[in-house]
Structures are given as structure tokens and as C-alpha cells.
Amino acid sequence: MSGGSLIVVLGDQLSPALPSLQAGDKARDRVLIAELIEEATYVRHHKKKIAFIFSAMRHFAEELRAAGWTVDYVPLDAPGNSGSFTGEVARAVAACKPERIIVTEAGEWRVAQMIAGWEAAFGVSVEVLPDTRFICPLPVFREWAQGRKSLRMEYFYREMRRRTGLLMDGGEPAGGQWNFDAENRKAAAPDLFMPRPPVFAPDAITLEVLALVGARFADHFGDIEPFHFAVTRRDAEAAFAAFVQRALPRFGDYQDAMLEGEPFLYHAVIAQYLNCGLLDPLAVCRAVEAEWRAGRVPINAAEGFIRQIIGWREYVRGIYWLTMPGYERRNYLEHTRVLPEFYWTAETEMACLSAAITQTRTHAYAHHIQRLMVTGTFALIAGIDPHALHEWYLSVYADAYEWVELPNTVGMSQFADGGLLASKPYAASGAYINRMSNHCGNCRYNVKQRTGPDACPFNPLYWDFIARQRGRIAGNPRMAQMVRTYDKFADAEKARIAASAAAILARL
Structure with a gap:
């Protein structure tokens, strides 16, 4: 080929509605998709995550070819694979001599910086198109954020x-209120019927990828098998349809619950499909709204699901691009402790942490409360370096891309941005986990005990966090009462808290 356009498709842009594809000409243009060692190792991604993305990329290339596109697909082990975006674009430009490069804007800052250098590097015009798969354009988010004293998600939502008009009756919210979250905090009983997400048997393409990843990334975290993810658009849509039919009606009630041996409960388990382009976010929201309007699901379930997509997902993307670069290094609470080894091994006697991390290792998945209130809260009250925790979350979850993971970690989970995103630090004692799960009944530690060798480690660490950070949090309206409670403890109790917390931290 000489002339035409080179359309570069990134690994999280697996959608035929991608603006760069919509702007192309099948008769003249070529599509470039490449598996890159740089992308697989800039953090040490979970083996199952790498396999999922590579297999989905290979299937998407086949989908494009079937639609009439000419696709240059570069497997990881292809001769001459340079291992980087810029290197592969350089090879394609040299081989094809395109008139221009078309690419949809990258989801991550570091990739956007690479793309920004292509025009000068190759002497070819580069057209970077807005990613219209997101519902809120970035200029609209910046306009919303400009001049606001508070950037709370609820107002953006x-x-x-x-x-969008979702769950609206004219100018008013359906059901008479914007948010039904107060109804979505039920603990689940162990004998509750649990639906299971559908499983998809690996086809020949996926089996080839599993062998490749198993050989090339054997020392990465996580189990590669069993592998049950959808890797095609059709199967991802089937997974979402199964959630709507089997689990959505009770999703709201139990979205914060945790149970031993139940990794999925009533969750959708579709974030990895949304974030790589196999599902369309607005389409899934409209489907959920239709279920509520048809009377098949309660409004707390429909609203809770839609809020996660058009509210939280769009909001954290806006925060990411508003604050980068530099957001990834924020550390308002000045936490510097090394990430404990058990985040990789799951070898801890704390039942809740062992369960969440074991599940993460097996499935490359944990639901939002396990991330925020178990692994996240422990890191917060133990004073773990938020950047180290950020890199762990980015590594271990199949749905984790920096634009969505970083604000959730730095802002929501670790309060490392000083309250730009969250209204309070999500610190908690063992009482929260005991209320929302059955982990504590099987734990070696006593969730009712505040101090001593048998006390749930969340308890002394929580109060020690209050004591250590009182200068930063005493003025926070949602934390002031806990500071006052700590101040009322007898000196002997404060000493016991400090000693218990010190012993736990020494063992880390």
C-alpha cells in the first residue's frame, strides 16, 4: 500500500464503532493492531488479564476482516515485533507509506504522550479523534468541573x-429521587441462591493465546486457568444478557455484600468487556432501564447499576484527565509503608483479605467492596504507599486501566488526593466487614476485640490511623466524630491501641 490511511487500534479499543474506524475507508486504508511486550509488562499484569486482552484483540481482528477491512495484526512472537506502540507504527509507516495516521485518543496518559510524538517522528500527519464510546466528552467534563469548589460525583451524575435521559420522567428523576443507594447495603445469607456468570470454553484462538501467555509470562501473578472470559462481542453480549435475566433484579440489594466462596454474588462481571470495547456503556444502561420500565427489576437495582456506568465510570475518567500528569504520585497522608507480601500470596490469617486476594489470583476479579473496603481499607489504615497499591490494582484486575483504576485508588480508596474525589477517607474497623460479610466467623482473629494479639487487625489499625492522621482529618465533617471518640479513650487504652498497631505493622 502506498497512500491511504494507517488506522492504529489500541488493545482497549475493540469496537467497530471506534471513531478512527468510522473515519476510515475500507477500500484504501489498513488497520494496525499489535500485541506488545511493553504493554504487558509496564506493570506486571495478571496472566489471565494478558490472555483476555490478547485473545479479544485477535478475535476483533477477525471481526474487522469479516467486515471487509485489511488488518495487519502483529502477534507478540511475530518476527521483528519491536514490542512498543511507536516501534510498530514506525514499521508500518515504513512498509505502507500512508498519507496519514488515524487513531482514537488513548485512554492512558503515557500512551497519549507516545501518540503526541508520532507526527514529528514519522513525518506523517496524525489525526487523533475523540473517543465517542464514552458518554461524557472530556471538554464537557472540564466545563462542568471549572470553578467548582467541590467535584463530587453525585452532582456530576x-x-x-x-x-442521557436515563431514569428520567420529564425533568424529574424516576421514582422521585436521584439515588437509591441506601437500599443497596444488605448483607447476603450463605444459603441465598447465587446465579453464576456464564462461562465460555476457549476456542482455538484462545487456546493458542493461553499457551503463549503461559510460556512468556509464567512468573506473573495469577492463575491462567480455568479461563472462562468472553473474548468476542457476541459472547460479551451473552454474558450481559445473562446478568440482566438472572442477577439484575437483586443486584441492588446485595451489591455491597461479601460471602466466603462466592466471588460473584449478583454482580454483572462485565467491566472488563466495557473497558476494552466489547460492550457499549450507553447500550447496557438503556437495556437495564428498559428492564425497570417493563417492571422486571426494582428501581434500586436499575439505578444502582446505571449510576456505576454513567456516574462513577464517566466521572473517574474525567478526574483522571483533569489531573494528569502527577495525580499518580499524590500522597496527601504521607503513607510510605511497603505493600505487604500477602497482597501477592494471599498468605494471611485475616479471612477477608485472604478471600479477596485468593479470588483475585484465581479470577482477576473482585467486586468494588472487596477492593474499596477490604484490600483498600487495610492499605489505608496500615499506611501503605498509595503508588504501590495503585500499581497492584492496575496489575491484578482484568478490568483495570489507569484511567479508571488510578482515581479509584488514589482518590476514593486511599484519600491520597486530599479529598478532591472522596468526601472522607474510607477507613473502617472490622465492624464493617462483619456487618457486610460472613468472613469474621471463620477468622482466626476476634472482630469484637479492639487490642491484643487476638484482636482483628482492622480494629487497632483503624484507631491508630485516627490518632496518626488527626491533624489532617479532625476538620472533616464525616471524620470529626471518630476523632472525638478516640480523644475520649483513657490513656491506657490509647497505649494499648498503639502497641497493638505497632505489633501488626512490625509483622508486615
């Missing part, structure tokens, strides 16, 4: 409801 209401604007998104109005913008």
Missing part, C-alpha cells in the same frame, strides 16, 4: 442523567 445528576447532570449525566439529564444529559
Whole structure:
């Protein structure tokens, strides 16, 4: 080929509605998709995550070819694979001599910086198109954020409801209120019927990828098998349809619950499909709204699901691009402790942490409460370096891309941005986990005990966190009462808390 356009498709852009594809010409243009060692190892991604993305990329290339596109697909082990985006684009430009390069804007800052250098590097015009798969364009988010004293998600979410018309009755929210989260905090009983996400047997393409990943990334975290992810658009849509039919009606009630041996409960388990382009976010929200309007699901379930997509997902993307670069190094609480080894091994006597991390190792998945209130809260109250925790979350979850993971970690989980995103630090004692799970009944530690060798480590660490950070949190309206409670403890109790916390931290 000489002339035409080179359309570069990134590994999280596996959608035929991608703006760069919509702007192309099948008769003249070539599509470049490449598996890159740089992308697989800039953090040490979970083996199952790498396999999922590579297999989905290979299937997407076949989908494009079937639609009439000419696709240059570069497997990881292809001769001459340079291992980087810029290197592969350089090889394609040299071979094809395109008139221009078209690419949809990258989801991550570091990749956007690479793309920004292509025009000068190759002497070819580069057209970077906005990613219209997201519902809120980045200029619209910046306009919303400009001049606001508070960037709380709830207010953004209401604007998104109005913008999309989802769950709206005219100008008013359906059901008479914007948010039904207060109804979504039920603990689940162990004998509750649990639906299971559908499993998809690996086809020949996926089996080839599993062998490749098993050989090339054997020392990465996580189990590669069993591998049950959907890797095609059709199967991802089937996974979502199964959630709607089997689990959505009770999703709201139990979305914060945790149970031993139940990794999925009533969760959708579709974030990895949304974030790589196999599912369309607005389409899934409209499907959920239709279920509520048809009377098949309660409004707390429909609203809770839609808020996660058009509210939280769009919001954290806006925060990411508003604050980068530099957001990844924020550390308002000045936490510097090394990430404990058990985050990789799951070898801890704390039942809740062992369960969440074991599940993460097996499935490359844990639901939002396990991330925020178990692994996240422990890191917060133990004073773990937030950047180290950020890299762990980015590594271990199949749905984790920096634009969505970083604000959730630095802002929501670790309060490392000083309250830009969250209204309070999500610190908690063992009482929260005991209320929302059955982990504590099987734990070696006593969740009712505040101090001593048998006390749940969350308890002394929580109060020690209050004591250590009182200068930063005493003025926070949602934390002031806990500071006052700590101040009322007798000196002997404060000493016991400090000693118990010190013993736990020494063992880390």
C-alpha cells in the first residue's frame, strides 16, 4: 500500500464503532493492531488479564476482516515485533507509506504522550479523534468541573442523567429521587441462591493465546486457568444478557455484600468487556432501564447499576484527565509503608483479605467492596504507599486501566488526593466487614476485640490511623466524630491501641 490511511487500534479499543474506524475507508486504508511486550509488562499484569486482552484483540481482528477491512495484526512472537506502540507504527509507516495516521485518543496518559510524538517522528500527519464510546466528552467534563469548589460525583451524575435521559420522567428523576443507594447495603445469607456468570470454553484462538501467555509470562501473578472470559462481542453480549435475566433484579440489594466462596454474588462481571470495547456503556444502561420500565427489576437495582456506568465510570475518567500528569504520585497522608507480601500470596490469617486476594489470583476479579473496603481499607489504615497499591490494582484486575483504576485508588480508596474525589477517607474497623460479610466467623482473629494479639487487625489499625492522621482529618465533617471518640479513650487504652498497631505493622 502506498497512500491511504494507517488506522492504529489500541488493545482497549475493540469496537467497530471506534471513531478512527468510522473515519476510515475500507477500500484504501489498513488497520494496525499489535500485541506488545511493553504493554504487558509496564506493570506486571495478571496472566489471565494478558490472555483476555490478547485473545479479544485477535478475535476483533477477525471481526474487522469479516467486515471487509485489511488488518495487519502483529502477534507478540511475530518476527521483528519491536514490542512498543511507536516501534510498530514506525514499521508500518515504513512498509505502507500512508498519507496519514488515524487513531482514537488513548485512554492512558503515557500512551497519549507516545501518540503526541508520532507526527514529528514519522513525518506523517496524525489525526487523533475523540473517543465517542464514552458518554461524557472530556471538554464537557472540564466545563462542568471549572470553578467548582467541590467535584463530587453525585452532582456530576445528576447532570449525566439529564444529559442521557436515563431514569428520567420529564425533568424529574424516576421514582422521585436521584439515588437509591441506601437500599443497596444488605448483607447476603450463605444459603441465598447465587446465579453464576456464564462461562465460555476457549476456542482455538484462545487456546493458542493461553499457551503463549503461559510460556512468556509464567512468573506473573495469577492463575491462567480455568479461563472462562468472553473474548468476542457476541459472547460479551451473552454474558450481559445473562446478568440482566438472572442477577439484575437483586443486584441492588446485595451489591455491597461479601460471602466466603462466592466471588460473584449478583454482580454483572462485565467491566472488563466495557473497558476494552466489547460492550457499549450507553447500550447496557438503556437495556437495564428498559428492564425497570417493563417492571422486571426494582428501581434500586436499575439505578444502582446505571449510576456505576454513567456516574462513577464517566466521572473517574474525567478526574483522571483533569489531573494528569502527577495525580499518580499524590500522597496527601504521607503513607510510605511497603505493600505487604500477602497482597501477592494471599498468605494471611485475616479471612477477608485472604478471600479477596485468593479470588483475585484465581479470577482477576473482585467486586468494588472487596477492593474499596477490604484490600483498600487495610492499605489505608496500615499506611501503605498509595503508588504501590495503585500499581497492584492496575496489575491484578482484568478490568483495570489507569484511567479508571488510578482515581479509584488514589482518590476514593486511599484519600491520597486530599479529598478532591472522596468526601472522607474510607477507613473502617472490622465492624464493617462483619456487618457486610460472613468472613469474621471463620477468622482466626476476634472482630469484637479492639487490642491484643487476638484482636482483628482492622480494629487497632483503624484507631491508630485516627490518632496518626488527626491533624489532617479532625476538620472533616464525616471524620470529626471518630476523632472525638478516640480523644475520649483513657490513656491506657490509647497505649494499648498503639502497641497493638505497632505489633501488626512490625509483622508486615
